[in-house]
Amino acid sequence: MDQKVIDGRAHAAGNLKVISQDVEVLKEQGWNPQLISVMVGDVQEAALYVRNQKRIAEQAGIAFREKRLPESITEAEMQAAIAGLNADPSVSGIILQRPMPAHLNVKALQKAVHPLKDVEGMHPESIGNIVYKEMELGPCTAMAAVEILKSTGLKLEGLEVVVIGHSEIVGKPIAFLLLAEGATVTVCHHMTHNVAVHTRRADVVFVAVGKAGLVTGDMLKPGAAVIDIGINQVVDAQGNSKVVGDADFESCSQVAGWITPVPGGVGPVTVSVLMRNAVTATQRQKAHYESEYSHRFVPAGMSPVGL
Amino acid sequence: MDQKVIDGRAHAAGNLKVISQDVEVLKEQGWNPQLISVMVGDVQEAALYVRNQKRIAEQAGIAFREKRLPESITEAEMQAAIAGLNADPSVSGIILQRPMPAHLNVKALQKAVHPLKDVEGMHPESIGNIVYKEMELGPCTAMAAVEILKSTGLKLEGLEVVVIGHSEIVGKPIAFLLLAEGATVTVCHHMTHNVAVHTRRADVVFVAVGKAGLVTGDMLKPGAAVIDIGINQVVDAQGNSKVVGDADFESCSQVAGWITPVPGGVGPVTVSVLMRNAVTATQRQKAHYESEYSHRFVPAGMSPVGL
Structure with missing residues (x-):
């Protein structure tokens, strides 16, 4: 390939090597990263992305579970489904696959994902942290x-x-x-x-x-x-x-x-960053867990999510 | 004054007229906006700002309370103090006056302010919302x-x-x-x-x-x-x-x-925006309260802070 043409696949492969090692370390410490892909309705273009994400996740040693929800789901049911995933200790990161049906408010749903499980980096708090x-x-x-x-x-x-x-x-x-x-x-x-x-x-x-x-x-x-x-x-x-x-x-x-x-x-580099975010999210959940359980009393303001 | 020179004081006065009316409406509904200014140590330049904020707050009908903390305060004590103000129902908004002593992590403290009480608009979630x-x-x-x-x-x-x-x-x-x-x-x-x-x-x-x-x-x-x-x-x-x-x-x-x-x-316009933020924060706390108490069950993901 021409020198001036940047090879994204090779770059992604390099990233995945490092990410797999980080995943191994987490597993040895008792933390198993798992991504959940949430897809609403039967969306052809999303299905292709999901297959690709699943393949790369498996290469990196990250579990990947698919959740398909019916096109008829309401906003409140989606919010409840996300709340359930936020509360599920086996879930390290939540991916909301786009496009979503027009009756759902995608921004509000992204905001409902807990900042510590926001592997897509789309929660306002994640965006704000980048500004900082x-x-x-x-x-x-x-x-x-x-x-x-x-x-x-x-x-x-x-x-x-x-x-x-x-x-x-x-x-x-x-x-x-x-x-x-x-x-x-x-x-x-x-x-x-x-x-x-x-x-x-x-x-x-x-x-x-x-x-x-x-x-x-x-x-x-x-x-x-x-x-x-x-x-x-x-x-x-x-x-x-x-x-x-x-x-x-x-x-x-x-x-x-x-x-x-x-x-x-x-x-390809984007998908590798998603995997790195999964590792980062798991590391943060680990740190949060440790800080919760290593002190008898933690003032409310000290939790990593700022609440 | 030359037409091309923008009169910030006149602009601020116009803002304050509208803000005072919004404050009146909130008070009629049982919500009394109150700002808390938190100053650490004896900082001459901050004292001037605080006096000015207090004067303008009173013009707008917003209560303004000063909290002075000793220069020797630790980060953990500051976090606990902010957690206390977050939990205080009389506090609508928290202002962390700068400069702060070098041993305090100002960014971490700003993050400890609850997003619904972040009248300075500096919490990562507030910044992220602007991006959105x-x-x-x-x-x-x-x-x-x-x-x-x-x-x-x-x-x-x-x-x-x-x-x-x-x-x-x-x-x-x-x-x-x-x-x-x-x-x-x-x-x-x-x-x-x-x-x-x-x-x-x-x-x-x-x-x-x-x-x-x-x-x-x-x-x-x-x-x-x-x-x-x-x-x-x-x-x-x-x-x-x-x-x-x-x-x-x-x-x-x-x-x-x-x-x-x-x-x-x-x-002067900046101070008027602080007052408007105090009104906005109070309105959001009101909406949050109402949504909490107007339903028997609210899924976790539906709270305005996204948790």
């Missing part, structure tokens, strides 16, 4: 994208970075993660008057919009790094369906110094 | 600065904004608040190679660094808005001590379309 530079556990895709940038060896301090896309779980967390590392960060989105004005002066461009061909080579500064988070199903000239990112790979790869392919770039 | 665009309650200074920008009537969608300073409680929250409104946001800081390159193309410059004279007129695009959050004590040519912001007022006011003075700009 506690960056061990965060939204998987954002963490993966930043980790890939770091793997280039570029020095992040003072680096000019442009993030296209301002979603709560990808664009914004990428911005805080990079600010914490000393980068100068501009966040653009669909309301930005002229995205190219920004990308042309950037050392690094992250793109997470979900629009094939959004970033083209002429929008880049020569030698820039392009981290492509988009996943788009398109039909090529021969009528074959294929998956591409948000960057036009052909033109961008001619100008960029580094570029992530889609598939095989950010995606 | 729940913007009723947030860090007072950031909220005040953005509110002042809105008062200019500038349309935020697509506006090019540069924020200088990336602190957790000012610079970063300003960035998310503006992103939520559709602005294109760049965050610069002490590691940014060339701040002027960014500010010269900006429609709005926020500066929150704490360095007098950091932004000068030649760094601005003509007609830009300057929102100055710095507070610096300096000695003028006549040897008199005075308070100035981070922007050089003389040169900036000649180029800018709008500028906030220091003092009399963001400061």
Whole structure:
């Protein structure tokens, strides 16, 4: 593979080696990480992700259980189901698979997941902790994208970075993660008057919009790094369906110094970050348990969830 | 006063009128907002702020109680004190006055304040909620600065904004608040190679660094808005001590379309936002209480704090 094309699969494999070792240590200490995938209705695209997560979890030695709930489930029943998983000591982390039926409030459900079991890093408290530079556990895709940038060896301090896309779980967390590392960060989105004005002066461009061909080579500064988070199903000239990112790979790869392919770039690293979050969550539950039982009296304010 | 100079005191007075009415409504419903100011040691600069907060609270009809703790207090004792205030039904909001002695972990203490009593908007969950665009309650200074920008009537969608300073409680929250409104946001800081390159193309410059004279007129695009959050004590040519912001007022006011003075700009609005947060916190505690007592059974996941 071309040197400038970043191999996400190899990076993920390296992560999983370390994660498996951490899982072994936890098991020796009596803690068995287990992920629960909660899927509502019969969603084809989610099923593919779930199979993949299950396969990688098993590689890492993490148990993976699937919970399927009927499409007709109410919000209150979902809340009760999540409360049950929060209270289940065998569950280390809860994954709410998207998309969810429109009648459910996904944000409210994410908030119902206990912060110590929030392996997707989407609870407001998890997001807030990232703002406060506690960056061990965060939204998987954002963490993966930043980790890939770091793997280039570029020095992040003072680096000019442009993030296209301002979603709560990808664009914004990428911005805080990079600010914490000393980068100068501009966040653009669909309301930005002229995205190219920004990308042309950037050392690094992250793109997470979900629009094939959004970033083209002429929008880049020569030698820039392009981290492509988009996943788009398109039909090529021969009528074959294929998956591409948000960057036009052909033109961008001619100008960029580094570029992530889609598939095989950010995606596999994201799944490995989910597994690392599972380990981190289990370690935190262990620490919480130990602090609860190693003192006779713990003032309420000292619990790790801040209550 | 020059039309381009934004009058923060007048803006704050307008806010307080609305807040007082909200306080009246709460009182009629049996809820009496009360702020507790927690000060550790004898800190001269904090004492000034506290007096000011107390005066404004009383104007708004909000009770204000001062708690002074000895400089020798330990972290565990502070945690216990906060736990006590969390559990005290007469306390609607807790203010941890800074600076705190170096042996105390201010971040951990802020996290110990219950999210429903976090009137300073500094709990990670409060910060995370802002990222998720729940913007009723947030860090007072950031909220005040953005509110002042809105008062200019500038349309935020697509506006090019540069924020200088990336602190957790000012610079970063300003960035998310503006992103939520559709602005294109760049965050610069002490590691940014060339701040002027960014500010010269900006429609709005926020500066929150704490360095007098950091932004000068030649760094601005003509007609830009300057929102100055710095507070610096300096000695003028006549040897008199005075308070100035981070922007050089003389040169900036000649180029800018709008500028906030220091003092009399963001400061008074910040205190009014603290009072509004006290009202919001009390309203949330009321809603929480009502939801607890209006059902026979509430699943754990449905409580407003997400636990």
